[in-house]
Amino acid sequence: IGPVLATRSDTLDLYAVGDVMDDRGWHVNRNVDPPGLHVMLSPAHATVVDQLVADLADAVRHHGESRGKEVRYS
Numbered sequence: 001i002g003p004v005l006a007t008r009s010d011t012l013d014l015y016a017v018g019d020v021m022d023d024r025g026w027h028v029n030r031n032v033d034p035p036g037l038h039v040m041l042s043p044a045h046a047t048v049v050d051q052l053v054a055d056l057a058d059a060v061r062h063h064g065e066s067r068g069k070e071v072r073y074s
Contacts, residue, residue, distance in 0.1 A: 008036035016066040020059035026052065030071040 007014060014037050018028045021037075028037045045052065 004038050004040050006031065006036060006038040008034045012060060013063060013066050015069065015071075016063040017056075017059045019067050019069060020063050021055060022069070024055050024059070026055060030069065032071050 008031075014035060015030055018030055018037050021028045026039070028039050030036075031038055
């Protein structure tokens, strides 16, 4: 198991950011209390880290409204 990257925000709808990331093929998990996202990273991500960061940055800039996807972790 690799390290976990967890994010939270007081200004962004991270569930909507997660929707965009899901659409791009990244499997991010929704957290509650506080609302946020997390992903498990492993050495296999080394070959795709630049794309992961680029997709995440773009999702933050262009996320729209959340589709209300079920939260998977508390």
